[in-house]
Amino acid sequence: MSIATSATQDLNALEQVLSARRVLFVGAHPDDPDAFAAGTVARLTDAGAQVRYVVATSGDKGVPNGEPDPFRFIALREDEQRRSAAYLGVEEVIFLRHRDGEVYDTQELRGQIVREIRRLKADLVITHDPLTRNLRQHPDHRAVGFATLAAVFPACRLETYFPEHAADGLEPHIVHMLLLGGGEPNLWIDISDTFQRKIEALRLHETQFGQRDWDDMLERWRKRAADSGAPAGLTYAESFAFAYLD
Numbered sequence: 001m002s003i004a005t006s007a008t009q010d011l012n013a014l015e016q017v018l019s020a021r022r023v024l025f026v027g028a029h030p031d032d033p034d035a036f037a038a039g040t041v042a043r044l045t046d047a048g049a050q051v052r053y054v055v056a057t058s059g060d061k062g063v064p065n066g067e068p069d070p071f072r073f074i075a076l077r078e079d080e081q082r083r084s085a086a087y088l089g090v091e092e093v094i095f096l097r098h099r100d101g102e103v104y105d106t107q108e109l110r111g112q113i114v115r116e117i118r119r120l121k122a123d124l125v126i127t128h129d130p131l132t133r134n135l136r137q138h139p140d141h142r143a144v145g146f147a148t149l150a151a152v153f154p155a156c157r158l159e160t161y162f163p164e165h166a167a168d169g170l171e172p173h174i175v176h177m178l179l180l181g182g183g184e185p186n187l188w189i190d191i192s193d194t195f196q197r198k199i200e201a202l203r204l205h206e207t208q209f210g211q212r213d214w215d216d217m218l219e220r221w222r223k224r225a226a227d228s229g230a231p232a233g234l235t236y237a238e239s240f241a242f243a244y245l246d
């Protein structure tokens with residue numbers, strides 16, 4: 001058995017992704033944007049991109065034992081995500097407040113995602129890969145991935161989908177590029193220079209990582225970024241499945 005040491009990737013696609021001007025990350029839970037893409041987001045905002053996050057739930061199933069007030073916990077998780085987003089230069093986080101662990105690919109969710117795509121006029125959308133064979137993929141990630149796929153094609157580009165958006169001045173819009181995280185990658189983004197900021201962004205999710213041994217967590221994140229980078233010969237990377245949608 002051989003171990004791949006280099007992967008060919010479409011350098012033109014890589015350049016287009018990194019020069020995107022308006023980027024929407026659609027994730028299931030607070031901390032998903034940071035876990036999947038913080039290093040990439042830091043590169044995009046450094047390059048002047050306008051980046052927003054849509055987060056489908058507020059992570060209420062992650063409530064620790066003994067937390068007496070789930071609403072206080074939700075507010076904490078949202079605040080953590082807003083602070084880590086601000087730290088990376090993200091301009092806005094939109095929380096859809098679906099129940100954690102109970103997200104489905106519904107017309108309502110598709111419409112909420114289409115609305116944010118149209119509002120930002122996103123040229124790049126990043127979300128979870130709903131088609132991964134990884135059976136430990138969180139079902140909320142799959143649901144958000146499927147709903148986002150339906151939103152980017154064809155819903156957001158046709159005025160016959162969610163025509164009620166027109167009343168708010170939102171027009172049909174074509175998304176050019178899609179990145180899916182958590183599946184079989186064909187695009188590797190070098191985060192060697194932004195890895196430390198990814199770690200700092202993750203560290204801001206104190207309700208998730210605060211009680212654990214931070215050195216252990218750091219080593220896990222370091223290994224994950226190194227493993228993602230290895231096929232492309234990069235020290236640290238985030239990897240995605242890329243597709244043009246034109």
Ligand SMILES: [Zn+2]
Pocket residue numbers: 028029032138141
């Ligand atoms: Zn998640």
